[in-house]
Amino acid sequence: MGVGPTIRHVAWLVAMRSSILAPPAAPTTTPGAFLTWGARLQWRTLVGGLVFGVIWMTAIALVPWAIGRGLDAGVVHDDPGALLRWALILTGLSVLVGGGGAARHWFAVENWLSGAFRTIVVADEAITTRGQEIGRQLPTGDVVSIASNDMEKIGGVYDVTARFSGAIVSYVVVAVLLLRQSVVTGLVVLIGSPVLLALLSLIIKPLQARQAAQREEAGRLTTLGTDTVAGLRILRGIGGEREFVGRYAAQSQRVRRAGVRVAGYQAALDASQTLLPGLFVVLVVWIGARSVIAGELTPGELVAFYGYATFMSFPLRTVTEMVDKFIRFRVAAGKVQGLLRIESDHPARPAGAPVPVDGDVVDPESGARMPSGRLTGIVSTRPEESAALAARLGRVGVESAVTLGGIPLADMPIDHVRAHVLVNDPDSRLFHGTVREQLSAGRTVPDAHLVEAVDAAWARDVLLAQAAGLDGIVEEKGRGFSGGQRQRLGLARALAIDPPVLVLIEPTSAVDAHTEARIGASLAQERRGRTTVVATVSPLLLTHTDHVVLLVDGVAVAEGRHADLVREHAAYRSIVLRGGDDE
Structure with missing residues (x-):
């Protein structure tokens, strides 16, 4: 059953946001444990769906019974009063079918939305707390598929539970009615249904394996597409578009072939769900007709038996659907749990020591020292060395021996590190939303402070x-801005956040020299008295620094003021002046 969110259901989710947005930790052991965990969190709606599912499907099951009894009492025995009575009973059952079905569907949609949305929440929490380890261990396509496909399959299991419970109860009700009227015919119906289900299971197991294989191939295709789009500009520059188009086409064919393998078994399952119950109904009607001729059943009971046999295909298909959706759930939940099992590359440490708000920043690995409250420049013979130092300063994606105020960052909880040290790279990511939302980064910041940060980054033109x-x-990714505008907005955001320690990596690489000089002056003024580290080789920025550290092969070999290093250190002069005059 395809279920989609409606305005009322979205409103319901908003009302439930406190429990959905902060669910307890999800189990990572087995898909069954994941299913039970989700069921406990939405047990109220699951119970509601179960109750109305039972009412709805039991009422449907009793319709043939009411028709058969009314036919025998009102038509065969020519009793108008009995006919009216059974007509009213049939009307009541119809009301239960309509009302119960509507309520059951309502709970089914709620259950689907809760299960699907909760999956997105736990996946998002994992992605935002595991750091870069996610990208190292999982293809991008797998991560994207969790939010685009897997969450639907997980929500689908909770959706079908209402009909599944109704199918089981109505099966028992029909069994009682059948055995009371004819033991032989009843046993044919009751035993035949599980036999049909067992036959269908022969198709279900290989279907599961092929669905898992298709999921893997689709994930690889998404990853390839994402990587290609991300590097499209470079590919065009080196003439590699044709090569990657060929790779994408080849992977698309692998996905298509995997889909065809799934489609064959899926078609066999769908066809069997119609063919086998149809043959079963023919068998029951033939046996029932012979029983009527033999005087063992009344015409009304034969009509009821036909209705029961026809109805039994309904719970049978529902049980089959439940099995099919659970198979899909197992594949999807396994992928989500694989994501959750990834350990963070910056695990939280117990908050044993106080968290400093100031103090020198020292990196034992390179020997670099960034004085507290000063603007320090980091100059390196290779850009990747200064970028690696910046990553250690913020404990971003790496273990770090850096100390802040004498306390190792590794001994601080990661949320405290994030609150005290901000690393801003040159490729500032912008998201869809207002300018205010970009600059405030989810916090409540006065507009005057935001404008002040914009001016300090010389982004007033934006x-x-x-x-x-x-x-x-x-627009998403700041598509409407130039590279320099995006970079300056990213710098403005970093200044608006105003962390105790701010680490900037080449913050002016995409702007012109005139703007770069003005940014250097305003940066020194805006961050006066707070620790700021700038990884750059630009003399226009370094002129405004209080302290400069020179890295050679990742090791600090000199430090001091920019003017002194230009005059006294040949390697520094060569890097910063880029072969210009030694003046």
């Missing part, structure tokens, strides 16, 4: 270009 100012809309 703000003026927006007719609505801070309420202007930023």
